[in-house]
Amino acid sequence: MNYKSIIKTLAIIFLIVSLFFSSELLIGYIYDEEIKKLFYYITALFLSNSFILLLLRKHKINLKVKESILTVNFLWILLGIFGGIPLYLYTNISFASAFFEAVSGFTTTGATIYKDIESLPHLILFHRSLMHWLGGMGVIVLSIGLLSMINPTGGLSLFKAESTGIGIDKITPKIKDTAKSLWIVYLVLTLLDMLLLFMFGMNWFDAINHAFSTISTGGFSTKNASLGYWSNDGIIWTTTIFMMLSGVNFLAHIKLFHQDSSGYKSEEVKWYFLIFFILSISLSYYHYQVAQDSVFHSIKHSFFTIASVMTTTGFATVDYGLWSHGSIALIFLAMFIGGNAGSTAGGVKVIRYVIIFKTVFSELKKILHPSSLISVFIDGSKVAQRILSLVFVFFFLYLSTVIAVTIYIYLQGYDTMTAISGALAMVGNIGPGFAKVDPASNFSFFSDTDKVVLAISMIIGRLECFTVFVLFSKEFWKKF
Numbered sequence: 001m002n003y004k005s006i007i008k009t010l011a012i013i014f015l016i017v018s019l020f021f022s023s024e025l026l027i028g029y030i031y032d033e034e035i036k037k038l039f040y041y042i043t044a045l046f047l048s049n050s051f052i053l054l055l056l057r058k059h060k061i062n063l064k065v066k067e068s069i070l071t072v073n074f075l076w077i078l079l080g081i082f083g084g085i086p087l088y089l090y091t092n093i094s095f096a097s098a099f100f101e102a103v104s105g106f107t108t109t110g111a112t113i114y115k116d117i118e119s120l121p122h123l124i125l126f127h128r129s130l131m132h133w134l135g136g137m138g139v140i141v142l143s144i145g146l147l148s149m150i151n152p153t154g155g156l157s158l159f160k161a162e163s164t165g166i167g168i169d170k171i172t173p174k175i176k177d178t179a180k181s182l183w184i185v186y187l188v189l190t191l192l193d194m195l196l197l198f199m200f201g202m203n204w205f206d207a208i209n210h211a212f213s214t215i216s217t218g219g220f221s222t223k224n225a226s227l228g229y230w231s232n233d234g235i236i237w238t239t240t241i242f243m244m245l246s247g248v249n250f251l252a253h254i255k256l257f258h259q260d261s262s263g264y265k266s267e268e269v270k271w272y273f274l275i276f277f278i279l280s281i282s283l284s285y286y287h288y289q290v291a292q293d294s295v296f297h298s299i300k301h302s303f304f305t306i307a308s309v310m311t312t313t314g315f316a317t318v319d320y321g322l323w324s325h326g327s328i329a330l331i332f333l334a335m336f337i338g339g340n341a342g343s344t345a346g347g348v349k350v351i352r353y354v355i356i357f358k359t360v361f362s363e364l365k366k367i368l369h370p371s372s373l374i375s376v377f378i379d380g381s382k383v384a385q386r387i388l389s390l391v392f393v394f395f396f397l398y399l400s401t402v403i404a405v406t407i408y409i410y411l412q413g414y415d416t417m418t419a420i421s422g423a424l425a426m427v428g429n430i431g432p433g434f435a436k437v438d439p440a441s442n443f444s445f446f447s448d449t450d451k452v453v454l455a456i457s458m459i460i461g462r463l464e465c466f467t468v469f470v471l472f473s474k475e476f477w478k479k480f
Contacts, residue, residue: 002062002063002064002067004056004059005059005061005062005063005067006063006067006070006071006074007052007056008052008053008056008059008061009061009063009071010071010074010075010078011049011052011053011056012049012053013075014045014049014078014082015046015049015050015053017045017079017082017134018042018045018046018049019046020130020134021042021045021086021127021130022042022046023126023130024038024042024086024123024126024127024130025038025039025042025123027122027123027126027205028121028122028123030122031121031122031123033121033122033123035123037089037090038086038089038090038123041085041086041089045082066476069467069470069471069476070471072463072467073459073463073467073468073471076103076106076107076459076462076463077459079102079103079106079131079135080099080100080102080103080106080455080459081099081102082102083102083103083105083106083127083131084098084099084100084101084102084103085098086123086124086127087101087102087124087127087128090120090121090123090124091114091120091124093113093114094448096448096449096451096452097113097444097448097451099451099452099455100113100443100451100452100454100455101113101114101128102131103455103458103459104431104455104458105128105131105132105135105218105220106131106132106134106135106462107135107346107429107458107459107461107462108132108135108136108216108217108218108219108312108344108346108429108462109218109219109312109314109346109425109426109429109430109431109458109461109462110132110213110218110219110220110313110314110315110429110430110431110432111314111425111426111431111432111437111442111443111454111458112220112442112443113442113443113444113446113451114442114444115442115444116224117221117222117223117224118222118223118224122205125205125209125222126205126208126209128209128220129208129209129210129212129213129218129220129222130212132212132213132216132218132219132220133190133212133213133215133216133218135216135218135462136186136215136216136217136218136246136344137182137183137186137216137250137344141179141182141183178254181254181257182250182251182254184257185250185253185254185257186215186250189215189242189245189246189253190211190212190215191211192242193210193211193214193215193238193239193242194207194208194210194211195207196234196238197210197211197235197238197239199234200232200234200235200238201230201232201234201235202230202235205222206222206223209221209222210222210227210239211242213313213315214239214242214243214246214313214315215242215246215344216246216344217243217246217247217311217312217313217339217343217344217345217346218313218314219308219313219314219315219431219432221315225316226315226316226317226439227239227304227315227316227317228316228317228318233300236300236304236317237300237304239304239315240303240304240307240308243307243308243311243313243315244273244276244307244311246311246313246339246343246344246345247272247307247310247311247338247339247340247343247344247345248264248269248272248339248340248343249263249266249268249269249340249341249342249343250342250343250344251263251342252264252266252269252340266379267351267354267378267379268340268341268350268351268354268378269340271350271353271354272339272340272350275310275337275350276306276307276310279306279310279330279333279334280299280302280303280306280307281302282330283302283305283306283327283330283331284298284299284302284303286323286324286326286327286330287301287302287323287324287327289324290323290324290327291323300317301317301318301320304317305317305318305320305331306330306331306334309331309334309335309430310334310335310337310338310339310345310347311338311339311343311345312338312339312345312346312347312428312429312430312431313345313431314425314430314431314432316432316439316440318439319438319439319440320438320439321434321435321438321439321440328434332421332434335347335421335424335425335428335430335433336348336424336428337350337353338350338428346428346429346430346461346462347428347429347430348394348395348398348428351378352391352394352395354378355376355378355383355387355388355391356391356392356395358376358377358378358383359376359388359391359392362374362375362376376388394464394465394466397465397466397469398427398461398464398465401427401457401460401461401465402423402424402427402428403423404423405422405423405426405427405453405454405457406419406420406422406423406424407419408423408453409422409423409450412446412447412450414435414436415435415436417433417434417435418433418434418435418436418437420433421433421434421435421437422436422437422454423457425437426454426457426458426461427457427458427460427461428461429458429461429462
């Protein structure tokens with residue numbers, strides 16, 4: 001195994017991460033907060049990784065698939081550790097809690113262990129949002145341009161191991177150019193969201209943090225009441241729109257940047273918005289029937305809630321855990337959907353459901369017409385048998401992981417709804433669930449051991465099962 005390539009790759013990534021972390025020093029300085037500990041930590045992180053790169057300067061990175069998989073798994077564990085250190089240094093929490101919060105940040109889950117978010121230093125609030133923003137598109141995609149310049153094959157291998165979705169549709173000829181285009185679009189959406197939030201009444205600090213959390217579909221807020229802190233309709237509708245845009249395949253956004261709107265006409269995008277509108281309108285009806293809100297407020301909160309849950313962002317304007325059983329059932333259903341493949345959203349992804357249902361219907365047709373050849377088509381193209389198998393295997397692994405985490409939480413003595421919704425919220429990278437983990441609550445009541453287990457489940461969900469579970473196969477550990 002080429003350990004030097006793995007170590008050098010990780011050193012490059014964390015060197016970049018340390019540079020992003022340095023922006024937190026400016027936030028601390030602006031708000032006159034103690035930054036000495038953070039400065040020492042970032043300096044140590046930067047110098048240690050620089051030293052590794054200096055030692056391995058003559059080594060050419062050559063990452064094959066197995067080494068890329070190991071790199072990605074190591075990366076997300078280390079992100080939890082290195083991202084958790086500032087939280088441990090500046091807030092009165094255990095390191096397991098800091099690890100949980102950092103993993104929740106980088107995986108864009110948005111589940112928090114903090115009871116009083118508004119009491120946190122500004123530099124820590126920014127640190128949490130920045131972890132979201134970096135993790136949203138993927139730290140590896142951030143550095144893919146540099147890695148591709150070192151070794152194009154290794155860069156593509158790493159991109160495949162990290163990126164979500166069924167396959168990679170390379171818009172530009174080189175993978176590093178695709179990665180750069182993704183980040184340009186990501187940055188543009190972030191800036192637009194930030195400016196609109198600022199125009200509608202947020203101060204610049206809250207606008208930056210919520211733009212980071214929205215475009216990454218993360219969910220960390222600077223307020224205890226999340227978006228419910230603001231009664232401004234413009235802020236709520238702006239966030240709803242940008243959550244939905246962030247749940248769309250970013251390759252569609254890139255195509256639009258090249259004056260090609262075909263990406264938005266795909267079956268997945270059409271079903272994504274159709275499901276969103278059906279669930280949102282249905283929830284608006286249920287909410288209006290039970291709550292004392294006006295029609296407009298019922299629609300506003302319902303559309304926001306479905307967008308937040310379906311895109312796995314996890315923001316909240318109200319405590320929807322207190323709504324009617326019909327409303328909770330609809331929100332629970334939205335938790336199973338997810339966004340598009342190739343988006344920052346988590347969950348199963350809409351395209352997988354499209355493939356699953358089309359496969360089911362094709363099999364039913366074969367029963368009626370045994371001699372016929374019936375294939376599954378997406379956007380006019382035949383879906384390969386291998387892709388069909390991967391989709392069903394993923395769905396099995398995803399549900400198995402949710403069930404396993406549900407059983408674990410239940411065995412710790414928690415109620416059924418907390419166990420089921422908590423597991424789904426962790427593996428689906430959603431954030432809040434119901435009962436003890438509803439939007440008005442947090443995850444601080446779990447033990448340190450529980451928090452580590454839940455953090456690992458977040459990573460499994462973020463890497464879409466395969467990248468983690470392949471480590472448990474004998475074939476993986478055979479001689480490379």
